[in-house]
Amino acid sequence: MNDDLLEQFIAEARDLLVEAGEELLALEREPADKARINRLFRSVHTLKGSSCLFDMPALTQVLHAGEDLFQAVRERGLALTPEMVDATLSALDQTGKWIDVLEHTEALPADAGPRASALAEALRAHFQPAETPAANAQPAAAVLPGSPPPGLAAWFPPATLAACAALPGDLHLISYAPDESCFFKGEDPLYLALHIPGLAALALEASAAWEGLNQLDPYQCNLRFHAISTAGAAELGPTFRYVTANVSLTRFAAVALRGGGQPGLPAIVRDLLHTQAEMLRQEAPALEMAGRLAAAAAVARHALIACGEDPHIDAATPGALRDALAARLAAPEPSASAATHETETPAVVEKDPGEKSLGEKSLGEKGVTDQSAGAGRRVLRVDQEKIDVLMNLVGELVVAKNSLPFLSRRADEHFGARALAREIKDEYGIIDRITQELQGAVMAVRMMPVGQVFQRFPRLIRDLARKLGKHVELVIGGEETEADKNIIESLFDPLMHMVRNSLDHGIELPAERLAAGKPETAILQLLARQDGDQVVIEIIDDGRGIDPAVIKQKAYERGLIDEHRLSVMDDHDAQMLVFAAGFSTAATVSDVSGRGVGMDVVREAVEKAGGKITLASALGQGTTLRLTLPLSMAVTRVMTVVQDRWLFGIPMDIVLETVKLARSDVTRIKSAEAFLLRDRIVPLRHLATLLELPQSSAPPEEIPVLVVRAAGKVFGLGVSAFGEVMEVILKPMDGTLSRLTGYSGTCLLGDGKVMLVLDLKALII
């Protein structure tokens, strides 16, 4: 099997599954949304199509059933029921699982066959009965009244289709995918295909790409047949009565072939093309005409790309383009579209060189062209590991780069080569700049939209709400907000816990909500935004809120707080108790949440990613949980400070400014020290005291003070001297060191020394 192809398929399949899942959930809310049905159908259809490239009949079978179901929804107005959505979702889930297995083993698990049959049956149960009222052994025929079935152009040459278009009445598309082992059952699919009554066109395709002749097993059927027939379903049925499961029939009007220049050209595209032709027909000055021509050509090309057609059209002169458009809109022209034999996998569309020069002039249509150009944007799929390697290398480069200032100092101090020291410093400036840009670029590659995580929630919430009997509407906002891949990946579990908690504990049952004078359907908001170098994510529900009294009582009962704290604790602190380890308020342990391991795990996970979590809740009105996470956690900028002979790092994001205070500027207020900074009293702490380091004998006349903000407070931190600002790869303390508070981690300096980075928040408490 071709590994690259499989890899590509796996990546594509994942995208398509996500897309299909999203559309499905959206569709459940708005069943009449035609565009969504089409997109859903297309996702499943494309997925099925690509799955045929590999020998995975189980996968194809499930997808095929799904495709049929949505074709029925699309073409016959079959109403989408929650049960159908359930069945489809479990089919998509299973497909997703198989894709995961495929990635590791390159084959489906042994039980895939029976599972697939069960899933396909479950899917077909929703539409099959209506399809074949006679319930006999005839293959079902889907009916496409207007448009021809998709895929025709890929299977049949234009000339054949043109000939079919001239036939009167309705046609049937027969797609016949014989079992791989059919030869052993004495079947001869070709013979069957050649004896299709009313045969008007026949096409053959390989189910899986041909491997070398040495690998070819001539007794495994790898062929599929597509045929167009003038016969009715009643005549066709008996022909295929022994292979009904392998055959799908689609009825469509021959006229539909005639109507579309390219079979399957959607109405909106036809309209667009028509409008362009109209626009070109109007008289205009030469200069304006050139603009119009460019605009029309661009619109037409993008419209054709959007519906997967060959975008090459002659746009040399207005007349030529008008003719080309007319040709596309009229009967198919064999010679003109002979090159459009493409499979349904997204084709890489080469840009017509002519389009560039013309296209640039078409500012008027920019909105349109940009949007549709997005579909053809070139995306490179790269293995995450490769990016991680790149990131680590950049990290090492940053550390290596940081050794240059040391070198420069040594050149000056040890070797007395001041000029050389300066040159090294200059070079360092250049390397530093390039490194920063490189780092920025790699970081940008690692950035992922929060939507990647959010998109999993509609499904989760739908299932949970159904299970709990609650009505919940999910509102997602700011999903385009970007953050580092690691941060995004660390987000899902905490978010899931929080959302589950909201649904289980926060949001009331519909009756309860109505009694409280609230709308029956609760609203759960999942919002993201960027705030400086942080991502803020909020989970807001309009449920019953957190009752501090209940929480305090529960915490007391569980021995988390003592009697004294029970009486003095304020409401907000009480609400924050939900994050305490071993706290669970649910009277019964449900399978949704309430095992008492939710929120403290959440807090831990968020803090591990360098973020924090806050909570605001109003009784009866709802709860807001706010996660604040760094945009990136790969590289930290720290300011180094010297305390006697020790060097420490302080994260730059908490440093507000540096000042030098004269001894006399420090005021004593009882045992505490403070100083005046621009009409503001700022408390002063000494690093030596905080870390309980031995004090140097004489207090200096001038104290270097770092003004920092930690744990919401602004204060001054007295040190012996300031060092430089550098970028470091912060390694968290692990092993036995992880229990040390006051340090957020260690980092390696350019001269090979290890520096401790302080966690001032923990130190000042």
Next chain:
Amino acid sequence: MIHREEDIIRLEGACPVEDAEALLQHIQQGAAALDWSGCTFLHTACVQVILAAGIGVRGTPADDKLARWLAPLLLTAPPPPTETES
């Protein structure tokens, strides 16, 4: 029936499923072209071998249905000298 005449393979009369293997062997042994002028029946398995090998066919088969529907789907001899794609 399959006959081999130097580097041309002849398909004559009915070529049932059993012929697929022999056909494959002949092609693997370097036959340059297929002549199916006398062919009245061709099993799917044989067609599959022809398609997989990317080998061209020469002549018009004796069977009308084969000539009308299958012939346009096969390459016409002389076949391109390229190897089959893997």
